[in-house]
Amino acid sequence: MLELALALAAGLLLVFLFYTFVPVPRPLFAASVDGPDDDTLVRQAQQGDRQAFNRLVGRHQTLMYNIALRVMGDADRAADATQDAFVSAYRKLDQYGGGNFRAWMARIVKNQCYDLLRYEKRRPAASLDALLLSPDDPPPSVERERPEAPEESVLRSEVAEWLQQVILHLPMDQRMTLVMADVHGYSYEEIAGMTEVELGTVKSRLARARRKVRELLQQHSELLPSQYRL
Amino acid sequence: MMMDRNTHLDLELISAFLDGEVSQAERARVEAHLETCEACHKELESLRYTVSLLQRLPVAPAPRTFYVTEAMLEPEPRRDRGGQSWIGRWQALFGTVATVATLLLCVFLFQTPQTAPPEASIAMVEPAGDAMEAARVPDAPAEEALEEAAAAMAAPEEEPEIATLQADAPADAYAPPEPRAEEAPPAPADAVMADEVAPAEWNLPLLTLLVLALLLLVGVMVAWRRRGSPG
Numbered sequence: 001m002l003e004l005a006l007a008l009a010a011g012l013l014l015v016f017l018f019y020t021f022v023p024v025p026r027p028l029f030a031a032s033v034d035g036p037d038d039d040t041l042v043r044q045a046q047q048g049d050r051q052a053f054n055r056l057v058g059r060h061q062t063l064m065y066n067i068a069l070r071v072m073g074d075a076d077r078a079a080d081a082t083q084d085a086f087v088s089a090y091r092k093l094d095q096y097g098g099g100n101f102r103a104w105m106a107r108i109v110k111n112q113c114y115d116l117l118r119y120e121k122r123r124p125a126a127s128l129d130a131l132l133l134s135p136d137d138p139p140p141s142v143e144r145e146r147p148e149a150p151e152e153s154v155l156r157s158e159v160a161e162w163l164q165q166v167i168l169h170l171p172m173d174q175r176m177t178l179v180m181a182d183v184h185g186y187s188y189e190e191i192a193g194m195t196e197v198e199l200g201t202v203k204s205r206l207a208r209a210r211r212k213v214r215e216l217l218q219q220h221s222e223l224l225p226s227q228y229r230l
Numbered sequence: 231m232m233m234d235r236n237t238h239l240d241l242e243l244i245s246a247f248l249d250g251e252v253s254q255a256e257r258a259r260v261e262a263h264l265e266t267c268e269a270c271h272k273e274l275e276s277l278r279y280t281v282s283l284l285q286r287l288p289v290a291p292a293p294r295t296f297y298v299t300e301a302m303l304e305p306e307p308r309r310d311r312g313g314q315s316w317i318g319r320w321q322a323l324f325g326t327v328a329t330v331a332t333l334l335l336c337v338f339l340f341q342t343p344q345t346a347p348p349e350a351s352i353a354m355v356e357p358a359g360d361a362m363e364a365a366r367v368p369d370a371p372a373e374e375a376l377e378e379a380a381a382a383m384a385a386p387e388e389e390p391e392i393a394t395l396q397a398d399a400p401a402d403a404y405a406p407p408e409p410r411a412e413e414a415p416p417a418p419a420d421a422v423m424a425d426e427v428a429p430a431e432w433n434l435p436l437l438t439l440l441v442l443a444l445l446l447l448v449g450v451m452v453a454w455r456r457r458g459s460p461g
Binding site: 050070082086185188 | 241242244245246249251276277280281283284285286287288289290291292293294295296297298300302303
């Protein structure tokens with residue numbers, strides 16, 4: 001009887017230690033459930049607590065940087081836009097009406113990207129063909145022979161780069177909508193809030209953007225590995 | 231948005247259907263159409279594949295933290311500051327236009343009293359009396375003209391009606407008299423003086439320019455004050 005009680009206690013101890021010290025993987029973009037929620041941190045930051053705001057930065061910076069990266073197409077400029085967006089958000093925290101800090105923040109990032117693209121001379125997007133046919137790269141036929149599971153969760157780097165260039169060929173409004181919806185999984189309603197347009201406009205922009213991407217995929221399908229062809 | 235079996239589905243509807251962003255009624259109609267329309271079914275599948283590729287784009291780790299520091303909050307970015315007001319963005323243009331307008335105003339102010347033709351204006355600055363006669367004689371030496379001009383300047387009270395013109399006499403008296411003799415016609419000096427003593431007329435363009443210059447200068451001052459103020 002005593003042995004059974006000891007074994008039970010040891011088992012409970014092991015379970016306790018496991019859940020205490022083994023980190024539980026979380027989705028990359030999900031806000032941390034530890035600590036106060038976003039709106040509570042915003043209220044603290046509105047009272048001058050910059051550390052509270054920086055906790056918000058830590059929660060959302062990867063998503064915001066990735067939005068900027070997909071829209072701008074350049075890592076350095078995306079980092080600049082992200083930093084400027086967080087500074088701008090801190091300055092106008094009093095304008096935050098509550099509800100969805102992530103969507104509010106994404107709208108600021110979007111505006112920051114728009115501003116940067118407006119002030120900078122927009123870099124012409126690289127040729128789609130050149131990205132996969134540059135002399136330094138192996139021929140596409142060799143690449144295609146590499147075995148690869150069709151259900152691969154992440155695209156190969158050269159295909160991802162090619163797709164990024166396709167995104168950069170879209171008009172700015174369509175690009176932003178496509179990135180929000182298909183790359184980052186925002187709902188139509190959230191995108192409408194971020195881009196400050198009607199729901200119908202989001203639908204039409206997204207449909208046009210997808211059609212354009214699909215057309216480019218079909219036009220350049222011979223450059224893509226077989227499992228990526230339409 | 232047509233659901234008729236004879237017409238294909240709109241791409242916007244297929245796209246929304248793919249995301250589940252359609253009403254129950256729309257969903258039912260789209261599903262019914264897809265069962266019988268091969269073309270729309272292929273359209274849906276190609277769109278679904280395109281979206282699946284986009285969803286598989288890799289997530290880039292943030293290259294650094296984007297914490298907001300005190301140093302970032304102190305200096306206002308120049309671009310933001312310029313965007314606060316239209317006058318701030320255009321203050322450089324305001325400054326340039328105001329400067330040009332002011333210079334034009336000065337030119338107008340100096341030129342307004344001189345309504346005489348160019349020939350007369352040259353004659354106008356001739357030293358009066360003996361100096362003018364000496365200038366008309368090509369053979370007269372420059373020293374004589376200079377002495378006579380100096381004499382004319384020394385006794386301005388003898389000819390009070392042209393006192394305003396004599397201020398320019400010494401500077402011109404040093405120049406050789408030959409070109410003046412060629413350029414200056416034997417116009418009667420009295421006619422020139424009659425034009426000069428006429429009061430200056432303040433025309434409308436001049437007043438408009440004056441008001442414009444003042445407004446622009448005020449605008450620049452306001453912009454400058456806003457630029458210096460915090461926030």
